[in-house]
Amino acid sequence: MKLSVRGLAGSAQRVMSTAQNGLEVIRFGGLGRDTDSSPFEIVERRPMYRLRRYFPGAPTGGPVALFVPPLMVNADIWDVNGDDGAVGILHRGGIDCWVIDFGSPSVEEGGWKRDLADHVLAVNSAIDTVCATTGRNVHLMGYSQGGMFAYQAAAFRAGKGIASIVTFGSPVDIVAGMPLGLPHDAVSDLVDFAADHVVPRLPITDRMVRIGFQLLDPVKTAKARIDFLRQLHDREALLPKERQRRFLTNEGWIGYAGPAAADLLKQFVVHNRMMLGGFVIRDQPISLADLKCPILAFLGEVDEIGQPAAVRGIVRAAPRAEVYESTLVSGHFGLVAGSVATRLTWPQVRDWVGWIDGSNPLPEEIVPMSDHVPEGVPRTALRRVVHTAAALVEAGAEVGRTLEHLATNTLRGSVGVVEGAARTLPRLTRLGMIEPSTRISIGRLMAEQARRSPRGECFLFDDRVHTNVAVDMRIENVVRGLISVGIRPATRVGVVMETRPSALVTLAALSRIGAVAVLMAPESDLNSALEQTGTMILVSDPENLRHAVATGARVLVLGGGDARGLAVPDGTDLVDLEQIDPERVRVPGWYRPNPGRARELAFILVAGVGDRLDIKYITNHRWALSAFGTATAADLDHKDTVYCLAPLHHSSGLLVSLGGAIAGGSRIALARSLDPARFAEEVHRYGVTVVTYTWTMLRDILDAEVFPEGHAHPVRLFIGSGMPAGLWRRTVEQFAPARVLEFYASIEGDVVLANVPGVKFGCKGRPVPGTARVELVAYDPVSGQVQVDDNGYARRCGDNEVGLLIGSAGATVDLSLGGLRGVFEPEDSWLPTENLFRRDSDGDFWLVDRIDTVIRTRRGPVFTQPIVDVLNDIAAVDMEVAYALPGRDRVLAVAAVSVRPGFRLEPVDITEALRSLAPDQRPDVVYVVDDIPRSPWFRPSAHAVAAAGGPRPGPLTWWYEPESESYAVLTDTDAAWF
Known part of the structure; x- marks a missing residue:
């Protein structure tokens, strides 16, 4: 076959053009730029950012938009398409465009040490500047993590100065949409370890960022390169996309500071606190539930980074805000740059701003967001498959992504089971290894937690977060103060304090010394309590100081406020522990931290008045039993925040709330008192996942209707004892899908029952693994006698027969408290409870009555x-x-x-x-x-x-x-x- 002269000439020209353009790319990194950058001026320079104002000479007075880029992408993302980009289109729509530029950590002073809070506070500062300069509220707009910053900064400032929030592919519910479909349970512990020990020490360079993003979608990356090579001969076809190509292949990526990446992984990937609330900005807990301004979220149906399910989490995380969405057939980058963004994204944003300002109707493409979009799920999934398949065909590659997703979903459930077992087994093993001489105590467990995770968050109180290392240091200082006034191991020290950080620290400090904390309710009869428990010294907070001083006992005061400013009688033996300099205290030779052994007395709980005082003695083993038992039954871990409604001087507060949280490695949120309105605020702001209660405590919250039925909340579980069946039913209906975990625990013995499934309202459940073996024996409540069989042994009850609950007596149980021997066989040891139960045919226990009622x-x-x-x-x-x-x-x-x-x-x-x-x-x-x-x-x-x-x-x-x-x-x- 002969080729025409024209054909040969065309082929030669194609080869020459390809070579010429290729040489230019090799020498200069790309072809000549097709678009110029939009003009801007730097209005403000700070160590953390530079604030750009685009088109500075243009008339002002219209709506104002502040754009926030993600950390790994250059701030030019908003102008990468020039006139057809974000600032170009919105400027022509009369919007005053501002951009915050964080710069690159590789060139900024201290850039590699920046953490997440630095960036959120930078956005907060930029908002103040823009508002002050323009005199208008801003429309805060963020792409990817920049959208997360927008949400966080708006919540931090409680919406002040913000007209609306617009985000593009910004995930909120990370668990619902992990990148690449990875199961959250499978990776959370690995990510948590990396966030603590690897990422903070590892600068993530711009090269690493670029390669990482390209690996997230290798098919698309390969296709783009093949397309570029195929068209390399056609300069005119390539030039319109050249700036965008160079941005994606090299110029648009910047490094990521390790501390900021660690914060992102820790707070939002491991703990999912964008969704649940309780993320921390400079020791201040924040929740998106505080957002009330209108929100518009753009979703890409084929976005594997900001997956639609993750982005839609904002509608539940911000239940007080009007949340809208616009769904585009686009990937992550395409939401803000490229043809889809030019045709759809930015015109819709322009019209959204006009709707907020009242100048035009809401675009029909923008609709109220729904958390559940059943019709869209198959459509979205199909489009993602089609989009991926098309890219595979065009690039000439094959990847079994569909099989990968199938395998991932199949493994998701089994991974959760394995992870739960991995948490439970060590706790049960540790319980089983406790001998009478084993050193175990609240002080010891808190010290272990401080060593294991010093930067971890220990507890929250009054909108402040306290880390493990800070709490441990405070405990050590109080220990020195107590030692200086003569507190020694086994000394009984009364504690009369409201629920507050100082109360928690006091209990841990006494435990660390080996002393016995005698917990007395502030409203109790202190004189009778001191006499009946053999206590000679009290620790009080300033609020209860006068009550404590009135007893005539020696009083130590600890907590906020200056005790010297309080009027007390002359001659009062009063010591203000806050005035003692711990550095000047000489530690005696006898002091060994956390000497408490399992068999030794740790706490005495006192309630009631006068002759009706109810005194309970709790050993270290009994406390550990409740602590590990609660953590096991409730599956508590470091991702949980336990809200302690019960006061610390109550058994539920001490054993369940405090004990379970410490044993589970969870955050503790301390409530001053039962205030329904405050409860509603703090549940969101702290990201509370578990709430502890006693008896009818939740009735006040339900009656106040601070959480209407169907209202989004982060709570997954209520833990406590004594909740009536009807109140139980109301609670699970109003707080669905949260469950109730009802406990029964004997104070002196080792019996702990828990209704883990939570489906039988009013039922106390079954024995918690690792606790005492239980039996029901026939009992005559009139005569008060255990009924026996022909051999003289106690008769076991049949199904649904009422009997006395007894528990096996371990080595740490003191049988002198009323124990039984020879119950079912010679020399066996049992400790009776004070309660009558029945056991149903499923093996679950139901409380019937106390013996004395x-x-x-x-x-x-x-x-x-x-x-x-x-x-x-x-x-x-x-x-x-x-x-x-x-x-x-x-x-x-x-x-x-x-x-x-x-x-x-x-x-x-x-x-x-x-x-x-x-x-x-x-x-x-x-x-x-x-x-x-x-x-x-x-x-x-x-x-x-x-x-x-x-x-x-x-x-x-x-x-x-x-x-x-x-x-x-x-x-x-x-x-x-x-």
Whole structure:
């Protein structure tokens, strides 16, 4: 076949053009630039940034936009397409465009030491400057991590000066959309280790960044290079895209400071705190729930970095804001640069700003964001596959990405199981290895945590975050102060403090010395408590100082405020520990940190008044048992933040909240008191995942409606004891999908039950692994005797038979407290609890009553807890108690209820509810009271209700008619019969 002269000439010209253009690329890095940069001036220079204002000579007075780039991309990203880029299109739309330029850490002074907070605070400062210069609120716009900075800075400043937020491919819920489809559970621990030990020491250079991004989508990178080579002969075709190509292949990437990368990985990849709340900026916890300004998020349907599921997390993370979205068929970079951005992104942004300012309607492409988009999921997935397949075909490569995603999704569940087992097994192993002489204590565990993760966050209080190393240093200083005033191992020291950091530090410091902390409620009878526990010295905070001084005991004061400024009687033996210089304290030779052994007494809990004091003795082993048991049952880890609603001087606060969080390595959020409004704020701001409670504590939060049903929140679990069945049901309905984990624990023994599945409301569950073996033995509540078989051994209860709960007595249990031997075989050791239970056919335990509150009627014992559970499950009932009421010639079983506001309680409601109980277990009388007093622990007080006078005939008092098996209004005649 002969070639024409024209064909030969064309081929030669093509070869010459390719060679010429290729040589230019080799020598200069690219072809001549097709577009000029838009003009800008530097308005402000700071060590962290330079603030650009584009088109400085243009008229001002219109809307203002501040653009935030991601750390690894040059700030020129907003102008990479010149007139067809972000600042060009928005400028022509009358928008005043500003850009914050962080510079490259490789050339900026101290650039490699920058952390995440430095950048958020830089954006915050730039917002102030732009607002002050223009006199207008800004539309804050960020791409990728720049959008994350925009969210974070807006939350940090509580939305001040911000008209709206616009983000492009900015992930919020990292767990929902890990890059490349990686399972979060599989990589979180590895990422956490890297964030602590590798990344902070490793400067991520611009070359590493460029290669990393190209590896995230190698198919697209290869295709772009092949396309460039194929068109290298056609200079006119390449020039319009040349600046963008050079930006992507080399010039657009900058290095990433290690500390900033570590913060990103730690807070937002490992802990997912953009989604949950509680991320930290300079020791201040922040939540996106504080955002109230309008938000527009752009999503790329084929974006593997800012995946749609991750981006859409903003609608749940910011429940108070109006959140909108615009979905484009684009990858990550294409959202802000290239033809899609020119045609769709920036015109929509221009029109969004006009809509916010009231000058035009909302574009139809911008719609309210929905967290769940069922119709879009298959469409999005299909487009991603088509997009990938097309790229593969064009580049001439084959990659089994579909198979990769299938394998990833298959492994996701099994990885979670393995990870949970990896956390649980070491805890159970450590529990099993505890011997009476084993050194274990709260002080020891906190010291271990400080060594393991010094920069980790220990606790939050009053919107401040305290790290492990800072808390450990504070503990050491208090230890020195206590030693200087004569505190030694085994010394009993009363602690009278509100829930505050100083209280936590005091408990840890006493433990570190080996002393015994005697925890007394501030409202308790301190004189009786001191006498009955053999305590001679008190530690108080300034709020309770006068109460403590009134006892006449020696008082040490610790905490905020100056004790010297408080008026106290002359001659008071008072020491202000804050005034002691720890550096001047000589540490004695006997001091060994954390000497407490498992068998030794660690805490004494005191509650009640006068002769009714309730005193509980807790060994180090008993505390560790609850701590590790809670952490295991609740699957607590370093990603959790445990909100301690119960005070630290209550067993739930000490054993469950504090103990579980420390054993699980979780953050502790201390609440001053039960304040529903504050609770709602702090749950979001702290990123609370677990809430601890006692009894009816959550009733106040539910009634305040600070969390309406369906309201987004980060809570996954409520942990506590004593929650009534109906309140339990209300809690899981209002806080769905959170669960309730109800515990039962004997103080002196090692019995710990937990309802881990949480599906049987009111049930106490089963023994926690590593705790005492339990049995139910037949018991006569009238005589108070354990029933025996023909061989004289205790008779085990059958299914649903009421019996006494007993636990096996380990080596650390003191049988002198009322233990039993020879229960089922010679020489076995058991410790009885004070509670009666039944065990259902599934093996789950249900509390029936305390031994001392069983109602002993003529028809036999009536148990109070089933009555309480049934009545509480009536929608109209707020709280309830059941108690024994002596009558003329017999004892009556009586129940009192209070009614929820807006509800009405009828006799038929009572009748239908109590049908679930056997006739001999139904109360004789049910009556309505205005209110049911509660203890300081929020337990409804039957004693207080009975003392108020008992039931009276009338329309709100009903008595049980055995013949009709129903409840009827109690008349004077009926009352006389009683």
